[in-house]
Each structure stands twice: as structure tokens, then as C-alpha cells.
Amino acid sequence: MSTEDSFIELIKENKGLIYKVTTLYTNTAVDRQDLYQEIVFQLWKSFETFRAKSKISTWMYRVALNTAIKHLKTLEKKKSVLQAQDRNVLIEESYDYEYETRLRSMYQHIYALNILERGIVLLLLEGKTYNEISQITGLTPTNVSSKLSRIKQKLKTNMQKQGL
Amino acid sequence: MKLEEMQEIWSEMSHQIEEQKIITNDLIMKMTKNQYHRKFDRLTFYESIGSVICFIMAFFILINFKDLNTWYLFSSGLFTVVFLIVLPILTLGSIGRLKRLDVSRSNLKEMIIKYKKYKGQLLLIQRLGIYLSFLLMFTVLPVFSKIMKGKDLFIENHSLLLIYMLVMSVFLLFFSRWGYKCYQNITKSAEDVLKELDMER
Numbered sequence: 001m002s003t004e005d006s007f008i009e010l011i012k013e014n015k016g017l018i019y020k021v022t023t024l025y026t027n028t029a030v031d032r033q034d035l036y037q038e039i040v041f042q043l044w045k046s047f048e049t050f051r052a053k054s055k056i057s058t059w060m061y062r063v064a065l066n067t068a069i070k071h072l073k074t075l076e077k078k079k080s081v082l083q084a085q086d087r088n089v090l091i092e093e094s095y096d097y098e099y100e101t102r103l104r105s106m107y108q109h110i111y112a113l114n115i116l117e118r119g120i121v122l123l124l125l126e127g128k129t130y131n132e133i134s135q136i137t138g139l140t141p142t143n144v145s146s147k148l149s150r151i152k153q154k155l156k157t158n159m160q161k162q163g164l
Numbered sequence: 165m166k167l168e169e170m171q172e173i174w175s176e177m178s179h180q181i182e183e184q185k186i187i188t189n190d191l192i193m194k195m196t197k198n199q200y201h202r203k204f205d206r207l208t209f210y211e212s213i214g215s216v217i218c219f220i221m222a223f224f225i226l227i228n229f230k231d232l233n234t235w236y237l238f239s240s241g242l243f244t245v246v247f248l249i250v251l252p253i254l255t256l257g258s259i260g261r262l263k264r265l266d267v268s269r270s271n272l273k274e275m276i277i278k279y280k281k282y283k284g285q286l287l288l289i290q291r292l293g294i295y296l297s298f299l300l301m302f303t304v305l306p307v308f309s310k311i312m313k314g315k316d317l318f319i320e321n322h323s324l325l326l327i328y329m330l331v332m333s334v335f336l337l338f339f340s341r342w343g344y345k346c347y348q349n350i351t352k353s354a355e356d357v358l359k360e361l362d363m364e365r
Contacts (some may be wrong), residue, residue, distance in 0.1 A: 016181040066275040070262075099176070106173045109165045117271055124167070125174040138271030152167060157165055 009048050011040060020126070021061075024110060024118050026066035028088055035071050042067045056093065061126075061136045065119045112158050117151050120144065215252035222248035236318060237310055240303035247300050251293050258286040294324040294340040301332045 011018070019037050026032040042063050050059055110121055116137070123133045130141045139147065222245045232241040263284045303327055306317040317325045 016178055019181055020178070032252055062271060065272050069272070069275050069279055099173075103177060104172050106165060106170050109170070116272065116276065121167075121170075126178075136271060138273030155165060155167065 006042060010047075010056070010060075011043070014057070017042055017060055017126075018064055020122065021064040021068055023107070024122055025071065025115075028092070035068060038069045038071055039064045055132075056098060058132060058135055061123065061128075065122075065136065068119075069115060071156055109155055113151060115156060116156070117147065121151060124148065207319060212256075218248040218252045225307060225311065231311050231314070232307065232320075234316070237309060237316065241307045244300060244303050244307050247296060251289070254289050255286070255293070256284065258289050262286060275317070292338075294336070297336055297340075298333070301329065301336065 018036055021039065022032045022035045025037050043060065046063060050056075054062075110118055113121060119137060120133060123136060128136070130144045133139075133144045134141045139142070172336065225241055225245050225248075228341065229241060232238045262279075263320045309315050
């Protein structure tokens with residue numbers, strides 16, 4: 001299998017991973033598409049030099065999250081509230097109003113967090129262990145744990161503010 | 165919303181994304197190549213075009229340097245040439261460092277720190293450029309006036325020089341205030357994240 005074929009396989013297998021990172025770090029469909037392309041490009045650029053020193057998913061999360069950070073030309077927008085009109089997380093065939101509402105609410109909560117916290121939440125929701133989160137983010141497992149407590153607190157406060 | 169509830173929604177979303185999103189081999193490679201070309205076509209084009217203009221102006225001054233026959237015109241010419249050559253090189257170098265930042269070799273924490281550092285350097289150079297523009301404004305007109313028309317504005321036409329300085333000062337004042345506001349907006353979020361990282365150490 002050629003390098004290009006292996007790369008294509010890798011992207012196809014992990015398309016969801018990239019998509020989910022882009023939904024956390026962009027506000028509009030255009031930005032999302034832009035970031036998606038940028039992540040694929042960055043993965044391609046470092047694909048040949050990736051020597052399986054770490055798990056492939058760890059490398060992919062690292063590249064995807066770092067690319068999202070690098071993509072932050074619009075840093076000031078990052079804390080903005082999720083815009084219902086320009087965000088459809090799921091495509092129309094499987095549109096379920098109730099589920100979409102919960103999904104939007106979840107994104108709204110994640111958007112209230114800062115860049116680093118968003119990355120940690122993403123990794124946690126993806127089922128990563130504290131050690132894996134630590135490898136990807138560069139924080140110690142203890143720091144990951146204390147960050148998560150703070151994130152939980154923030155989510156709780158946010159929920160109380162909204163009167164939920 | 166609790167994390168447990170988020171986990172449930174997230175896992176359902178992941179399942180749906182895997183089923184829905186169709187991505188073809190062609191599309192993946194097209195995306196990769198598109199991004200490559202966009203980077204090199206757009207970024208390099210805009211970054212370089214300003215530099216080329218500066219270099220042409222500097223070259224023009226250099227080949228006519230003999231016309232700057234007084235110490236103040238000579239100093240003005242020297243400052244203008246250095247400004248027109250050094251600042252674009254520093255800016256291009258700084259943008260280049262930001263572009264070459266290897267996203268595959270650092271973790272998220274290192275990435276945020278490096279990104280902030282390089283971005284800070286770039287913005288510092290831009291601010292420095294704005295401040296030095298006030299000096300450039302003072303030197304560039306007399307230099308070109310002497311080279312192109314043979315007139316020494318410092319002696320012959322004080323009023324023209326004063327009007328020019330007044331108009332340019334007002335323009336630059338607004339321009340630099342706007343630039344500074346942009347600087348504050350761009351760096352604020354990164355600063356917040358870095359402060360959080362510092363607290364963890």
C-alpha cells in the first residue's frame with residue numbers, strides 16, 4: 001500500500017475525530033470546513049515522519065488540537081455563544097429536534113470553556129484516560145484531574161446561571 | 165449540564181457522524197492539495213508583495229544615494245533604507261516561524277506557549293513598525309523630494325513639509341490606535357490560557 005493510500009485509509013477511519021475537533025473550535029460552517037482541511041493537510045505533512053512513537057490516535061488528536069490552536073486567527077471569537085442558525089451538527093436526514101436541542105445545549109456549555117479546557121473535555125468525551133489526556137496535552141495527570149474538577153465546577157455554575 | 169449527560173450525547177453524536185459523513189479518497193487528497201496551494205499562493209503572495217515594494221523603494225534610494233549630499237539628508241536616507249529592508253525581513257521571518265510551527269511534535273500545552281510566543285513576536289514587530297513609521301514619515305518625503313526633484317525640503321519648503329507631517333501624524337495616530345486595539349483583542353484569549361497554565365505549575 002502506498003503512503004497516499006495508507007493516509008487516505010487513516011483519514012477515512014478517523015474522519016469523526018477530525019470533525020469533532022473542528023466543531024469545538026469554530027463558529028461557522030465555513031470556518032469548520034477550513035479547519036477540517038487544515039487538519040488533514042497538517043496530518044499529511046507529518047504523516048511520513050510519524051514513526052509510531054506513540055499511539056496513532058494520540059498523534060492524531062495532538063495534531064488536530066494543535067492545528068486548531070494554530071488556526072486561532074480569530075481568538076476573540078472563541079468564547080462566543082453557539083449560533084443556532086449557522087451550526088447544524090448533524091446533517092438533515094437524521095434530524096431529530098429533541099436530540100439536536102440537547103446537542104446544541106452541550107456545545108453551548110463547551111463553548112463557555114477556554115481553549116485548553118475545550119480540548120480536555122473533548123478528550124474525556126472521547127473516552128481517553130487521564131494518562132492519555134496528559135500525553136496529548138502535556139499536562140501532568142494530576143493537573144488533568146484538577147482541571148477536570150474545575151471544568152465540572154464551571155459547567156455547574158453555568159447551568160445554575162441558566163436556571164437549569 | 166453534567167459531564168455524564170454530555171458523554172451520553174457525545175457518544176450518540178459520534179455514532180451518527182461515523183454513519184453519516186461520507187468522505188471519498190479523491191476528496192481527501194483534493195483537500196490536502198487545496199490547502200497546500202492556498203497556503204503558498206495566498207499567504208506568500210500577500211506577505212511578499214509588500215516586501216517587494218519596500219525593496220524596490222530601498223533600491224531606488226540606494227542607487228541615488230549620492231544625491232543626498234547633506235548630513236541630515238544622508239541620515240534620513242540611511243534610516244529609510246534600513247527601515248524598508250529590515251522591517252519586511254523581520255516580519256517575513258516572524259510569519260515564517262509561525263507557519264513552520266510543527267504541530268506534530270509538541271503537545272497542546274507546548275503548542276499554546278510557542279504559538280503565543282511567536283504571535284507575540286510578530287505583533288511586537290508590527291507595533292515597532294507602526295512606531296517607527298512616525299520617524300519614516302519624517303524622513304521619506306525629503307529623501308524622495310531631493311532624489312526626484314532635487315529640492316531640499318528641510319531648507320526650501322518648510323510649509324509643505326509641515327502640512328504633510330500634520331496630515332500624516334493624524335493618520336498614523338488613528339492607525340496605531342487601531343493596531344493596538346487589534347493587538348489587545350488577538351492576544352487576550354491566549355493570555356488567559358497561559359495564565360491558567362502558569363497556575364498549574
